[in-house]
Amino acid sequence: MGRSKADGVLDRLGRQVVEGRFPPGGRVPTEEELVRKLRISRPSVREGLKALVRKGMVESRARRGTIVLAKERWDLLDPDVLRWMAAAPPDYAFLMSLIELRSIMEPAAARLAAQRATPAQILAIERAFRGMADSLPDDVEACHRHDLAFHEGIFAASGNAMLYRFYTAISTVLLTLFRVSTEARESYERSLDEHGEVAAAIGRRQPEEAEQAMQRLLRGTVRDLEPAFRPRKDPKRNSKHNPKGGSKP
Amino acid sequence: MGRSKADGVLDRLGRQVVEGRFPPGGRVPTEEELVRKLRISRPSVREGLKALVRKGMVESRARRGTIVLAKERWDLLDPDVLRWMAAAPPDYAFLMSLIELRSIMEPAAARLAAQRATPAQILAIERAFRGMADSLPDDVEACHRHDLAFHEGIFAASGNAMLYRFYTAISTVLLTLFRVSTEARESYERSLDEHGEVAAAIGRRQPEEAEQAMQRLLRGTVRDLEPAFRPRKDPKRNSKHNPKGGSKP
Numbered sequence: 001m002g003r004s005k006a007d008g009v010l011d012r013l014g015r016q017v018v019e020g021r022f023p024p025g026g027r028v029p030t031e032e033e034l035v036r037k038l039r040i041s042r043p044s045v046r047e048g049l050k051a052l053v054r055k056g057m058v059e060s061r062a063r064r065g066t067i068v069l070a071k072e073r074w075d076l077l078d079p080d081v082l083r084w085m086a087a088a089p090p091d092y093a094f095l096m097s098l099i100e101l102r103s104i105m106e107p108a109a110a111r112l113a114a115q116r117a118t119p120a121q122i123l124a125i126e127r128a129f130r131g132m133a134d135s136l137p138d139d140v141e142a143c144h145r146h147d148l149a150f151h152e153g154i155f156a157a158s159g160n161a162m163l164y165r166f167y168t169a170i171s172t173v174l175l176t177l178f179r180v181s182t183e184a185r186e187s188y189e190r191s192l193d194e195h196g197e198v199a200a201a202i203g204r205r206q207p208e209e210a211e212q213a214m215q216r217l218l219r220g221t222v223r224d225l226e227p228a229f230r231p232r233k234d235p236k237r238n239s240k241h242n243p244k245g246g247s248k249p
Numbered sequence: 250m251g252r253s254k255a256d257g258v259l260d261r262l263g264r265q266v267v268e269g270r271f272p273p274g275g276r277v278p279t280e281e282e283l284v285r286k287l288r289i290s291r292p293s294v295r296e297g298l299k300a301l302v303r304k305g306m307v308e309s310r311a312r313r314g315t316i317v318l319a320k321e322r323w324d325l326l327d328p329d330v331l332r333w334m335a336a337a338p339p340d341y342a343f344l345m346s347l348i349e350l351r352s353i354m355e356p357a358a359a360r361l362a363a364q365r366a367t368p369a370q371i372l373a374i375e376r377a378f379r380g381m382a383d384s385l386p387d388d389v390e391a392c393h394r395h396d397l398a399f400h401e402g403i404f405a406a407s408g409n410a411m412l413y414r415f416y417t418a419i420s421t422v423l424l425t426l427f428r429v430s431t432e433a434r435e436s437y438e439r440s441l442d443e444h445g446e447v448a449a450a451i452g453r454r455q456p457e458e459a460e461q462a463m464q465r466l467l468r469g470t471v472r473d474l475e476p477a478f479r480p481r482k483d484p485k486r487n488s489k490h491n492p493k494g495g496s497k498p
Contacts, residue, residue: 047296076411077326077418101411104357112349162325162350166415169326 005040009048010080012038017057017068018084024070028058055081077169086176092229095177098170099225103218105166106151109158110198110214114207117157122203125153129199136188143188144178150195154202154214181224194220254289258297259329261287266306266317267333273319277307304330326418335425341478344429347422348474352467354415355400358407359447359463363456366406371452374402378448385437392437393427399444403451403463430473443469 013028022028029037034045049066052058056075058066071094074081085094113121131146148171155167182188194217201209262277271277278286283294298315301307305324307315323330334343362370380395397420404416431437443466450458 043292072410072413074410076414097409097411100361100409104412105353108353160346160349161321161323162346163353164321165325 005044006047006051009034009038009040009045010051013048013052014055014057014080014084015087017052018081018088022068024068026068027065028052028068030065057081077166079169079172082169083172086172090176090180090228095173095180095225096222098173098177099218099222102170102221103215105163106154106218107211107214109155109160109163109167110202110210111207112159112163113154113157114202114205114210116159117202117205121153121157125150125157125199125202128153129195132195133192136192140182144175144182147178147195148175150199154198157202177221177225180228181221183228191217191220191224254293255296255300258283258287258289258294259300262297262301263304263306263329263333264336266301267330267337271317273317275317276314277301277317279314306330326415328418328421331418332421335421339425339429339477344422344426344474345471347419347426348467348471351419351470352464354412355403355467356460356463358404358409358412358416359451359459360456361408361412362403362406363451363454363459365408366451366454370402370406374399374406374448374451377402378444381444382441385441389431393424393431396427396444397424399448403447406451426470426474429477430470432477440466440469440473 016022017028028049031042031045031049034040034049035042038045049058053060053066054075055078056069056073058068060066076082085091113125117125128146128150132143132150135143135146151174152167152171155164158164194213197213198210198217201213265271266277277298280291280294280298283289283298284291287294298307302309302315303324304327305318305322307317309315325331334340362374366374377395377399381392381399384391384395400423401416401420404413407413443462446462447459447466450462
């Protein structure tokens with residue numbers, strides 16, 4: 001009981017910090033305020049705040065209360081932090097740094113997968129690719145789910161547990177990235193071909209080819225993402241920046 | 250108060266699981282047993298166990314109690330898990346997968362650092378390198394501290410907060426790695442030169458050179474580490490595997 005309430009406090013505050021309601025340097029509500037407002041016990045409030053401290057998002061300061069830390073201090077590999085960032089309006093700098101990190105990790109994961117994948121793992125990657133192809137053009141959300149399974153399959157087949165853990169950390173933000181770039185891109189065929197080439201190279205057990213195919217796929221992600229963040233001249237484009245903004249009064 | 254006691258339970262159980270006292274598939278003590286044995290309150294015990302669940306190390310199963318999960322399920326980027334692994338006797342497979350991950354991340358971090366480091370960041374990297382050189386051959390522990398600062402400086406200068414977060418996660422195990430490979434290696438001069446070349450390439454802002462110099466440095470780490478894990482024919486070498494074993498009766 002107390003656990004889920006503490007998780008509720010954590011989740012609520014975490015989201016609010018990520019959405020900028022309490023900006024860095026600012027103060028989050030005190031324990032007293034949270035107890036009153038959320039009508040939950042002080043131990044639960046305290047546990048929730050403590051978890052937020054562990055994630056590097058806030059810090060207790062004597063006589064100043066609990067202060068929001070700069071984004072650089074946040075634990076950017078923590079699944080909760082990434083889930084909150086995934087739910088908040090897309091942040092260009094953050095998504096670009098995520099793609100930069102993927103460009104480092106994923107070509108290497110694809111290379112290792114071509115070397116080490118078991119037959120079952122190769123099948124799983126190929127099945128995920130076929131799932132993407134079969135979902136399009138009608139069911140974009142299903143395509144994203146298969147797309148996640150595709151990348152997860154490659155990290156799993158890399159045979160490095162720490163590398164795989166990296167995938168599980170970023171999987172929630174990856175879905176956001178897929179959504180933003182799908183909305184922005186001209187067509188899906190090219191991206192689908194890029195995935196197909198990665199799967200084929202891993203299936204043929206060609207590490208170099210798999211690495212290079214993944215590099216092309218990720219350059220494609222940047223290509224698809226850029227229109228979503230172009231300077232906001234066109235109000236139609238603009239609505240893609242902030243799904244909650246939009247054109248309605 | 251309750252907090253530090255829960256942390257104590259977490260720390261004790263986490264260490265014991267990592268050291269293999271409760272092997273995967275086995276059961277950790279029940280809440281009742283822990284309350285009795287450690288003489289702390291049930292909420293503290295429960296909080297400690299809950300934290301261990303969040304780290305993917307154990308799982309509650311109906312009618313079977315709390316079961317230890319396979320190592321692949323552990324959160325291998327969690328600072329606590331890595332700290333426990335760092336304190337346990339070195340595990341060859343784990344250290345090699347760590348080096349594999351470093352071989353993916355660090356050459357890229359060095360390349361980005363050569364592109365983006367501020368003058369102050371370049372100075373910090375050079376200062377850490379000089380610290381290493383000045384500590385040797387007498388003060389090996391001081392050398393390790395400067396070595397950590399050297400690698401931290403490169404990740405910080407990469408300008409990618411997620412990449413830097415990766416460094417903070419692995420920093421505790423990195424120290425273990427330094428200790429094991431220093432004990433095993435023939436001489437420190439070569440490793441020192443390899444660090445110097447990385448620092449120089451970043452200072453000259455040569456991304457390609459920095460990347461390649463870091464690749465050489467990491468191949469050197471593998472070279473230095475291998476003797477520590479060679480098949481145990483020589484009893485003198487053997488003592489390096491397990492510092493707690495050793496030759497004393």
